[in-house]
Amino acid sequence: MKKAKAHFPKIRRIAYEGPATSNALAFRYYNPDEVIDGKTMSAHLRFSVAYWHAFRGTGADPFGPGTIQRPWELGTDAVSVAKVRMDAAFEFFQKIRAPFYCFHDRDIAPEGKTLAESNRNLDKLVAHAKDLQKATGLKLLWGTANLFSNRRYMCGAATNPDAHVFAYAAAQVKKALDVTKALGGQNYVFWGGREGYETLLNTNLKREQDHLAAFLHMAVDYAKSIGFKGQFLIEPKPKEPTKHQYDFDVAAGVAFLRTYGLERNFKFNIETNHATLAGHTFQHEIETAAAQGMLGSIDANAGDELLGWDTDQFNTNVKELSLAMVSILRAGGLGSGGLNFDAKLRRPSIDPEDLFHAHIGGMDAYALAFKIAREILADGKLSGFLKDRYASFDTGFGRDIEKKRVGFRELNQIVLHKLGEPKPRSGKQEYLENLLNTYIHR
Ligand code: XUL
Numbered sequence: 001m002k003k004a005k006a007h008f009p010k011i012r013r014i015a016y017e018g019p020a021t022s023n024a025l026a027f028r029y030y031n032p033d034e035v036i037d038g039k040t041m042s043a044h045l046r047f048s049v050a051y052w053h054a055f056r057g058t059g060a061d062p063f064g065p066g067t068i069q070r071p072w073e074l075g076t077d078a079v080s081v082a083k084v085r086m087d088a089a090f091e092f093f094q095k096i097r098a099p100f101y102c103f104h105d106r107d108i109a110p111e112g113k114t115l116a117e118s119n120r121n122l123d124k125l126v127a128h129a130k131d132l133q134k135a136t137g138l139k140l141l142w143g144t145a146n147l148f149s150n151r152r153y154m155c156g157a158a159t160n161p162d163a164h165v166f167a168y169a170a171a172q173v174k175k176a177l178d179v180t181k182a183l184g185g186q187n188y189v190f191w192g193g194r195e196g197y198e199t200l201l202n203t204n205l206k207r208e209q210d211h212l213a214a215f216l217h218m219a220v221d222y223a224k225s226i227g228f229k230g231q232f233l234i235e236p237k238p239k240e241p242t243k244h245q246y247d248f249d250v251a252a253g254v255a256f257l258r259t260y261g262l263e264r265n266f267k268f269n270i271e272t273n274h275a276t277l278a279g280h281t282f283q284h285e286i287e288t289a290a291a292q293g294m295l296g297s298i299d300a301n302a303g304d305e306l307l308g309w310d311t312d313q314f315n316t317n318v319k320e321l322s323l324a325m326v327s328i329l330r331a332g333g334l335g336s337g338g339l340n341f342d343a344k345l346r347r348p349s350i351d352p353e354d355l356f357h358a359h360i361g362g363m364d365a366y367a368l369a370f371k372i373a374r375e376i377l378a379d380g381k382l383s384g385f386l387k388d389r390y391a392s393f394d395t396g397f398g399r400d401i402e403k404k405r406v407g408f409r410e411l412n413q414i415v416l417h418k419l420g421e422p423k424p425r426s427g428k429q430e431y432l433e434n435l436l437n438t439y440i441h442r
């Protein structure tokens with residue numbers, strides 16, 4: 001492959017320089033090559049860049065068009081422009097030291113006038129991505145299909161009241177699975193952008209949920225038939241763009257998957273800003289998925305405390321991320337998943353360099369949180385406290401409760417004739433909050 005022209009000529013590959021550096025274009029905490037427990041930090045954290053934000057984001061919002069203009073977005077042939085854009089993307093992935101990237105089909109290749117033309121465009125860009133992956137060693141964390149931007153999907157894709165739209169979406173996902181497999185994608189994500197409703201006046205909720213399940217079963221069957229071994233992930237979100245989205249949160253997702261016999265085929269891709277939109281903390285969603293053995297991957301970002309929509313910001317809140325990492329590590333990690341920066345630049349952040357500052361901040365915050373979480377777990381005070389708090393279930397009648405060896409009759413006898421009134425114990429929240437701060441501000 002001929003050497004591509006540099007699109008970020010002024011920026012060198014980002015290096016780890018340690019916490020004391022004054023270089024804003026260096027890592028302070030993320031040292032990709034540092035070996036921890038026999039694995040590099042890069043392999044622990046599995047950072048990924050989101051193609052849609054980093055290379056298709058323009059800064060557009062409901063009040064105005066894009067502000068971000070990239071020098072490589074030149075020319076009139078959409079496929080040629082897409083190829084140059086992909087060269088710029090791979091240069092960025094390498095320079096920012098992310099081993100993975102993620103995309104929607106329509107992020108990497110322009111949609112054509114027909115499905116056949118869209119597929120041909122996609123094939124051209126997939127061939128280009130294959131060459132670039134080979135040349136750089138970069139990998140695809142996950143692929144997905146954009147089933148929410150085109151007008152045809154305005155009332156949903158798998159939950160559209162028109163079977164024709166359902167069929168079109170099926171054909172689109174079939175192709176997206178083919179290309180994800182061709183590029184060695186390690187997961188495949190379903191985010192139900194418009195799989196929900198605006199008003200129940202025009203919605204048959206039960207039928208729509210049945211259709212969504214049928215669609216996911218078809219995806220599972222098709223993946224099996226082509227030998228795609230990647231993990232399927234559901235990405236919950238409560239609303240936006242719809243008023244109500246069926247994959248509201250992890251708990252709703254678990255209920256849905258179990259209702260339709262899909263629970264063995266799916267895990268969850270948990271996005272921080274989706275968790276907070278659902279009225280949960282990020283850690284809550286991770287714990288809920290982990291409790292089901294269904295923690296799959298993370299869409300790493302943050303919302304704004306004062307704004308009630310999906311602002312998709314880079315997350316630099318080390319305390320929030322440390323708690324998330326404690327839960328992720330306690331659950332045994334993310335397996336084939338990773339930390340995908342589903343985050344975008346603010347509208348006035350128009351310099352190519354801003355893309356670097358944003359990702360450096362996100363990566364450093366996660367790297368620091370990873371180290372803090374390891375200290376919290378190694379120190380054992382928090383886990384010791386938790387163990388002790390539930391110790392009454394480790395022996396005697398507590399153990400019998402967990403083992404289902406006693407019922408109301410036996411417990412009634414024990415309380416009446418032996419135990420009497422329980423002695424309340426402090427939950428020690430303030431002590432624990434102070435303890436947490438001792439790890440964060442060391
Ligand atoms: C939208 C969102 C999506 C998914 C992929 O809120 O998070 O970008 O991650 O479709």
Ligand code: CO
Nearest residue numbers: 235271299342
């Ligand atoms: Co996302």
